[in-house]
Amino acid sequence: MDPRLRLGPGYPRPDLDHRQVEQELLAAGWTRCGIGDWAIALLSPDGTTVARISPFDPAGPYVAAVYREASHTRQVPQLFAHQRLTGGGDFQLMERLEPVHEDEAAAFHDAIAARAPEVADLVDVVRRVHGKAQSELPWCGPLDDNPDNVMRTADGRLVIADLFSADGPKLYATVVSDPDLVVARIPEAERRFMTELPLANTGSWEPAVRESMRAGLAAADARSGG
Ligand SMILES: Nc1ncnc2c1ncn2[C@@H]1O[C@H](COP(=O)(O)OP(=O)(O)O)[C@@H](O)[C@H]1O
Ligand SMILES: [Mg+2]
Incomplete structure (x- = not known):
């Protein structure tokens, strides 16, 4: 059965934001199973399917393109659905993955960096996208x-997920130093929730820092007439 059907075809509607999608899935019995810098992950009630939900992820469509275009390699997660969310969030519905030992993950990354024969097709797609x-x-x-x-699928494949994202350090340094540039280069509808990243790996912003970034962007939006 297509896992999308458990959510209804076409789920989620693009007029939902990341919080509404998370609330709807939690209400439907999905449970939190992961958190990173850009996204959270929710596990379906039957344990087979994961929804990755980000409040702001400009790279999401490109990573989804890698999943689609490299699907024949079986070295990327199977993607059941991808949807941009209101305000610039990103939703990916994919097969459930399990963590692997760090050595195994490092070896896979080394093979990718060296474009080893067993990952050459994958690397070509990744580099192009x-x-x-x-x-x-x-x-x-x-x-x-x-x-x-680097994670493992239920059927035993080793896959690479979440291949790249926006350049967080540079982007957020610019939010602080030159919010007008950020406002000029990223439409408001694509960055409405950019100060709401989970940042579970690098550590979240102090509330005062988050608020000053939010206020700086709002002031820059007002100056730009947006
Ligand atoms: N398909 C999946 N199956 C199981 N867990 C996942 C899956 N996708 C993401 N996760 C979990 O969610 C975390 C964050 O997802 P990830 O795509 O790596 O986003 P980030 O950009 O925040 O690192 C991962 O570290 C992992 O724990
Ligand atoms: Mg990650």
């Missing part, structure tokens, strides 16, 4: 070699 993201996104980060992103 990442190159496109770098030319199209105002702040695009490097390939992410975090070992947490």
Whole structure:
């Protein structure tokens, strides 16, 4: 059975934001199973399917493109649905993955970095899509070699997930130093919740820092007439 059908075809509607989607899934019996810097993960009641929900993830469509275009390699998670959310959030519905030992993850990253024969097709897709993201996104980060992103599927495949994101350090430094530039380069509808990242790996912002970034962006929006 297509896991999407458990949520109804076409779920979620694009007029929902990341909080509404999370609330709806929790109400339907999904449970929190992961948290990173950009996204949280919720597990379906039957334990087979994971929803990755981000409040702000400009790279989400590109990562989803890698999942689709490299699906024949079986070295990326199977993607059942991808949807942009209101305000610039990102929703990915995918097969459930399990963590692997750090050594195994590091070996997979090494193979990718060396474009080893067993990952050559995967690497070609990743490089092509990442190159496109770098030319199209105002702040695009490097390939992410975090070992947490190498995981195993229920049928035993080793896969790479969450391959890259926006360049968080540079982007958020610019929010502080030059919010007008951020406002000029990223439409408001794509960054409404950019100060709501979970930041579970690097540690979340102090409330005062978050508030001053939010206020700086709001003032820059007002100056730009937005
Ligand atoms: N398909 C999945 N199956 C199980 N857990 C997942 C899945 N996708 C993400 N997670 C969990 O959610 C966390 C955050 O997701 P990830 O896509 O890595 O986002 P981030 O950009 O925040 O690192 C991961 O570290 C992992 O624990
Ligand atoms: Mg990650």
